[in-house]
Amino acid sequence: EAGVTQFPSHSVIEKGQTVTLRCDPISGHDNLYWYRRVMGKEIKFLLHFVKESKQDESGMPNNRFLAERTGGTYSTLKVQPAELEDSGVYFCASSQEHNPWMTQYFGPGTRLLVL
Amino acid sequence: DQQVKQNSPSLSVQEGRISILNCDYTNSMFDYFLWYKKYPAEGPTFLISISSIKDKNEDGRFTVFLNKSAKHLSLHIVPSQPGDSAVYFCAASDSGTYKYIFGTGTRLKVLA
Numbered sequence: 001e002a003g004v005t006q007f008p009s010h011s012v013i014e015k016g017q018t019v020t021l022r023c024d025p026i027s028g029h030d031n032l033y034w035y036r037r038v039m040g041k042e043i044k045f046l047l048h049f050v051k052e053s054k055q056d057e058s059g060m061p062n063n064r065f066l067a068e069r070t071g072g073t074y075s076t077l078k079v080q081p082a083e084l085e086d087s088g089v090y091f092c093a094s095s096q097e098h099n100p101w102m103t104q105y106f107g108p109g110t111r112l113l114v115l
Numbered sequence: 116d117q118q119v120k121q122n123s124p125s126l127s128v129q130e131g132r133i134s135i136l137n138c139d140y141t142n143s144m145f146d147y148f149l150w151y152k153k154y155p156a157e158g159p160t161f162l163i164s165i166s167s168i169k170d171k172n173e174d175g176r177f178t179v180f181l182n183k184s185a186k187h188l189s190l191h192i193v194p195s196q197p198g199d200s201a202v203y204f205c206a207a208s209d210s211g212t213y214k215y216i217f218g219t220g221t222r223l224k225v226l227a
Contacts, residue, residue, distance in 0.1 A: 004158070035217075040124075042117065043159065043204060043217040056214065091158055098213055101147065101166070106158030 002026065004107035006092050012113045018080040021110045023092030025074070031095045032075050033104060034067060038088040046090075049075060050098060061086075082114045118142045119207050121218035129226050134192040136221050138205030141186065145207040149215070150179060150190050153202045162203075163190070195225045 005024045013019050025032045034046040046065070047057040051072035060067070064083070069075040079086050089111050093104040120139045128134045136150075146167040151159035165172040165179045165188070172179050178191045192199055205218040 033215075040219065042119070042219045043206075043215075045214050045216070048214070056212070059214075093158075101164065103161045104215065106151075106160065108156065108158045 004092055004094050004105050006090075006107040006110050008110060009108065010111045010113075012115065013082055014115050015084055016081045017114075018078065019082055019112060021077045021079075021090050021092075021112070023075045023077070023107060025092070025094030026105055029094035029096055029105075030072070031098045031102075031104075032069060033093040033095075034075070034077055035091040035093065035106075036088050037091065037109075038085075043091065046077075048098070055098070079112075082112075084114050087112055087114045116141075117219075118145075119205055119216050119218040121203075121205055121221050123221050124219070125222040125224070127224045127226060128195045130197055131194045134190075134195045134199065134223055134225065136190040136192075136203050136205075136223065138188045138190075138218055139186060140188075140207050142207070142209070142216075143186070144209040144211065145216075146210055147208045148179070148181060148188050149206045149208070150177075151204045151206060151217075152199075153204060153220070159204055192223075195223075197225050197227050199223060200225045 007022045032049040037043045045059040048055045049069045066078045089109040091109045093106045095104045149164040150162040153159040202220040206215045
């Protein structure tokens with residue numbers, strides 16, 4: 001069974017540019033989560049999809065971030081325009097159900113560097 | 116304000132000895148706790164969890180202890196192996212939101 005995949009693995013962009021990150025969850029997982037880790041800090045929750053619906057987007061930093069999950073399969077996270085403080089590792093995770101004891105499986109992350 | 120704290124950024128342990136990683140939390144609503152392990156350039160992988168109705172959960176070489184009154188949990192690895200060298204994240208969740216709140220991680224180095 002394929003795990004959670006993320007693309008690209010790395011992205012280096014200039015301040016003001018746009019970047020789109022993609023996440024493909026494990027097949028059959030309705031729940032998809034985005035997290036971000038800024039260097040040396042905690043892994044911070046950004047938002048949660050159930051199928052194509054945003055269940056919780058309380059962690060999204062501001063309106064420069066837009067997440068979508070059309071069709072309830074893969075998800076994209078767009079940052080427009082990117083700022084220096086957006087640099088970090090963006091992780092995607094998926095789970096079959098949304099409860100704490102249903103393991104969230106993480107992808108390898110996208111390392112974003114904004115110059 | 117950080118609700119889950121891992122105050123030791125790093126820890127070195129000799130192979131074969133016990134590794135003890137600590138985690139403190141502030142939110143009394145948390146009722147489920149997890150440990151994830153992360154290797155460089157990989158995503159975190161689930162290691163072990165514990166519900167607040169228990170005070171101990173064991174899985175092979177890994178044991179998690181929960182002290183609710185102190186709002187403290189710890190991960191014990193016995194015996195430690197070089198392959199255990201990784202960053203360990205503590206996470207907590209509550210039955211209301213089910214969101215994972217992570218700590219900043221502790222880098223464990225097991226010396227051969």
